[in-house]
Amino acid sequence: MKIRFTIVKKITVGFGILTFAVILNSLLIYTTLNSNKRLNEEIINIYTPSVSYLNDLSFLINNSKMLIKNWVFVERKNETHDKLNLIAIHNEKFPELTKNLSKISKQWTKKEQAIFKKISTTISDTLFVKHKEIMQSLNSFESYDDPMVILEINQIVEEGGEVNNLTNNILKELGSLSEKLNKKTNDSNVAMIKSFVGFQKFIIYSSIFLIITALIIAYFTTTSIKYQINYLKRFLLTMTKGILPKEKLKAKNDEIGDMSTALNTFIGTLIKTSEFALEIGKGNYKTDFKPIGEQDILGNSLINMRNNLKKAEKEEENRKQEDERRNWVAQGIAKLGDILRQDNDNIDKLSFNIMSFIVDYLKANQGSFFILNNNLEEEKYFELKSAIAYGRSKLMNKKIPYKEGLIGRCAYEKLPIYLKEIPENYIQITSGLGTSNPKNLLLVPLKLNEDIFGIIEIASFNEIMQYQINFLEKAGENIASTISSVKINEQTSQLLTDAQQKGEELAAQEEEMRQNMEELQATQEEALRRETEMRDVIEAINNTVGNLDIDMNGVALNVNDKYSNMISVSSEKIINTKHIDLVSSDYNEDDEDYQALWINLRKGLPCERIFKYNTPSGDVWLNETFTAFKNADGNYDKVVDLVIDITEKILLENKSISDNIMPHSTLAYKL
Template structure:
C-alpha cells in the first residue's frame, strides 16, 4: 500500500524543525552577550551626557570671555588718546556692558599708567575703573593702585607678567551694604600691544546659575552632578552646603579624581557613598584661551544601572521567545495557505465539470498527494476555461467593463475573477491617489528648491527681498493676497512689526504699516509664535484690520517666520478658496527658511553698518589728526591716516573673527588662512587646513562641478557670491550660509577671496528630525 503524506505536513515538519534549532542557538549566544553590551552602552551614554553638559557650561562662559575680548580689542588704538579720554571712554563702555548685562556683578578695567601716560616713569602703578551692582543700583568706582610697587604675589601681577587670560578660581565675596555672601568667579582678558601689557579687562560673575543648571542634570533616577573648578573648589553640588568647599574634603576619592583629571580630560571610576555604589564619569573643559580647567562629573547609582541591564535582558529574552512563537505561527499559516487553495481547487474543479471536455488536454499525474487530485480536476475544467480566458484577456486590455457570467453559483474561479476586476478598479483608484500625493510632494520639493534659489539672491535689501518672496509665494500657492511683516528691532526699546511688502491682483502695493507686538492677528501671531488659520472671516475684516486692501477673501492664514523659536516676522496669505494642509505646511517651511535668511541678512546689514560707522569714525579721527599736525608734510599726514585706518580695520576684522567663521583662499581656491572659530567648530588644526582646496570636502555631481568652476571664475572677476553649502569634515557634516568677497590690491586686482560663514547645521538637523517624525 502506498503511504500518502499531506503536503501541509511536509512543509510544517521541515521548516519548523530547522527554525527551532536556529532560534535555540541564537538565544543561547545572545543571552550571554547582552549583559556586557548593555552595560557598555549605559556607561557610554553617561560619558556622552557628561561631555554634553560640560560643553553647555563651557559655551556660557565662552560667551562672557568673548564680551571681555571685544571690550579689550576696542581699545587697541588707545595710544591715540589722552589718559583722561581713555578713562572716559573706558567708563562709558563699562557702563554700557553693566547696564545691558545685569547678571554680571561687576565690570572693570585696570590701566597701567606706564601705558597711557607718557610722563609716567615707573613700571608699576595703575588705575582701576569699575561699575558694580549694589542693592539694585549701578555704582561707579575709580581707584589708583600699586603706586608704590606691584604686589608680586597677586593674581594681577601674574597675569601682567604672563600676559594671558584667566578664569579665576571661585571665591566668596560680600558686597558693601549687603549681608549676602556670593560665590563668584572673575574673567580676565589682558590688552597687549607691541608686547607691552597695557590693561586688564574683566567681569565678576555670580555662580548661582551653575548651581541651578547642575541640579537639573539627572540622566537616571537618583543620579546627580558636580561641577569643580581648577583648584578643586566645588562650584555646584546638589547639597548646597558644600558649595565653595574643596572637593578632596567632600567627595569620596576626591584626591584621586582631581589627580586623574589633571592627567586627562576624561575619567571614570566607581565610588561608594553612604554604602551605595556609584559609577561616576568626569569631563574636563577649558574656557577660551585661559589655561584653567573646570570639571563636570555625573554620579549614577550602580543599582539603577543593574536594574536597566536586568530589564533589557528580560525584555530581550521575551522578544526572542515571542519571535519564535510568532514565526512558528507564520510558518504554519504559510503552509496552510499554500495547501488550502490546492485542496479547494480540487473540490471546486470536480463540481465545475459542466463544460465541453477535450480528451487531448487531459493530464496523467500519479504523485500520490493533492497535486494528483488537482491534475484530475484540471482535466475536467479545460473546456470551461475558454470563457474565463476571454474575460481575462479583456481585463488585461484594460476593459474593466467587460461582461462575465459565472458558470454556476459555486463558481469560485469566476467569483475570484470578478473580485480581481474590483481589485484592479480599486488599484486604479489607489494609483490615481498615489499620483496625486506624488504630485503634491513634487510641488512641495520644487517649491522648496525654487525659494532656496530666491533666498540666495537679492537679500541685501530687505524691501526688495520681501517683495520678491511674497510675489513668488502668493503665485506659487495660488493665493489671492499676500503680505510679509518683519519685526523691526533697530531700537531695542521700541520693537514693532513693520509691513515690508504686499502683493495683490497682479500688482505691487506699497503701504506703510506699523503694528505693535500682540496687537491684532499679526501681533498675536508674533507673540504666540503659532500659525493662525481662519475659514470664516468676518465681513469687512481686511478693510478694517488686515491692511491688504478692499477685497474680502473667505480664508486667512498667518504663519510666523521663526527659526530656533525666534520669530522674525509673519507671512499673511488670503484666498477665496480654502488653503489645503500641504500648502500650509509648505508656507510654514518657507517661513522657516526665510527666517534663517533674514537672520543672516540682518547680520550682514549690521556688519555693513559697523563698517560704515568705522569709516566715519576714521574720517573724524583723520580730520582731528590733520588739525593737530597741520605743520607736518602732506605725505607724512597721509601715511599716518592710512595707518590709523589699517588699525581700525584690524579691530573690526578681529570682531568679525570672534563672531563668524572666516576662511581666506587664493584665487585658485586653496586655503591660505583660517580663523580660530572655524578650527574650534570642526576640531581641526590650522596645519590640517592650510593648503587644502575649497572643493576637498564638497559633495558634487558633474553638473555641480561645472557650476562650481563658473562660481570661482565669477569670484576672480570681482563678483560677490552668497551660497549655502554642506561640508563633511572628520565624519561630521556641517551646513553653512556663506558670503564670498573678492579682496583687491592697490591696482584693483583680485588677489584673494574672503569667505564669511554662519553655521546652520543644528537648524537643518532639527528640520530633518521633524520630517522623520512626521514620516513615521
C-alpha cells in the first residue's frame, strides 16, 4: 500500500521539529529568567532594604549617644530641640524602625534573626532604659543643680561609661550584621551577572540553530509542492478570464490532488448553473435546478432570485394597497379636521357631526359618542352625546359609570378594544329590516396626553381592518383636543362670571386689609426698634467679653474677635475645632469634671468653669460661662460660651500663695 505523505504531514513534521526546538529553547530561557528574577527579588525586597534599615538604626543609635550627652552636659532647659529629638527616637523613630526590620527579618536566616533580636532587645531593654533613667533624673531645670545626681550620671555617659560602652557594642554588632547582608547582596549580583552572560551565549547559539533548521525545512517543503501549485495556478488563471476549461485536472495523492478533484466537480456544477441562469433570463421560472448543498451561495442565490421575481409582482400589488389605505386615512383626517373646526362651541351638534362622518366613512352600521363628565372627581361617568344607527340619529339618554363595562375598560386601559363576537343584548338599537345585530365591535378612547376625554363605539357587520383602527386612533387624538378646547372655553366663561362676583367681594375686603396693614406697620416699627436694641446689646457683649458658640459635641461653630485675641488663635483655626483641643493640654476630655460639664449642658443647666490656655505670650486663665440653647424643635443644639480674662487675678493669687506658704522654695507652682 502506497503511503499518503500529504502536505499537512510534511508541514507537520517540519513545524514539529521547530516547535520542539522552540519549546526546549523557551524552557531554558524561562529557567534562566526565573532564577535571575528570584535573585533580583531577594536583592530588591530583602537585602537592600535590610541594609538600609540597619544603617538607619546605626545612625539612630549613634545620634542617641550624642543627644543623651547633650541632655546631661549641654541642655538644661525643658523641651529643647535635642531633648525633643531624643524623646522622638525613643517613642517614635526606634519603634517604627524596629517594626520594619522585624517584618523584613523574617526573610533572613535563623542566625541573622537571632542577632537582630539580641540587638533589638539590648537597645530597648538596656540602653534606652538607661537613657530614660537619666532623662527622668534630669527632667527639670533645678535637677541640674544637684551635684550628686550630676556626678552619678556623668560616670555613666562619659567615655568608658556604661551607656557609652553599651552604645559602642550595639553599633559594632549592627555593623557586623550589615556587612553580612551586604556580602549576600554582592554574591547575588555576581551570580546574576554570570547567569546573564551564559544566557546571552545560549540565545545566540539557539537562534543560529533555529534559523538553519527553518531554512532546511522551508526548502524541502516548498520544493515538494511548487510544481503542483504552479500547475493549479495556471488552471485558475484561465477561469478568471471567464473560460471554463473542458479538460480535467490531474489529481495526485495529496491535498493539492484533492483540490484538483474538487475543482473539476466545481467546474461541472458551474456549467449547470450558467445554463439555469440563462433559462431564468428568458423568463422560464419552471426550469429544474438543484444546488450543490445548503452552502452553495451561487445556486441558492439563483433559486432565491427566481422566487423573488415571483414575489415582486405580488408585493407591488400590496404596496399599491398600502398606499391607498394611507391616502384613505389622510383624507379622513383632513375631512374630520374640517368638521372639528365647525360648531366647536356646541358640543351636542359637534358630536352628531363627528359620528355621522365616522359611521359613513367606515361604512359601519352603528356608532356612539361618549364624553367623560368629570365635574365631580368621585362621581365620574361617561355620557352618551350622539348615537347613529343605520344612517339615522337616535335619541338616547345613557350614562355609564367610570371603569364599568367595556366603555370603562377601554378608558382604563387607554387602548382600543376590538371584539369580533359582541355579547348578547349589548346592542340596544335594531333595524326595521330585521333582527340581526352587527358582530364586530370597536371601542376607541379619545385620548390626549394620556388624559381620557371620551369613547367612540363602532358596530359593523363588516370586519374592521387594522388601518381603520389606526385611523380612529389618530382621529381620537384630534377629537380629544377639540373637546378639551370646548371644555376649557366653557370653564373660562364660568370663571369670568365667578371672577366678577369675587371682584366685588375683594373690593369690600380691600378696605379691611388697608386697616390691617396700618396696624402691621406699627407692629413692624416696634419690632425694628427692639431689634436695634438687641444688636446694641450683642455688640456691647462682643466688645466686653469673649464669645464662643459650640455645638453639642463640643465643636466650635462661631467666635468673636475678643475670644480669638484672648487665646492668640485666629478665628479660622478656632472654627470646627473642639473646645477641649483649644484649652491647655492639662485638661482631658475624659476628666470627670469636664464630662460633668457636658452632662449638665445637655440637660440645659448653665455651668461656669475656669480653663487655662497655653498661648505664645504665656499661660492665660479664662472664666467661662456656658449656656445651652434650644432650636425650633425644642432640642438643645448649641452652647454659648461667654468668656472673661482672669489671668491677672490668678497670677496675683498664685503669687500670694507662693509668698505665704513657700517663701523659700524654688519649686514652680502650677495651677
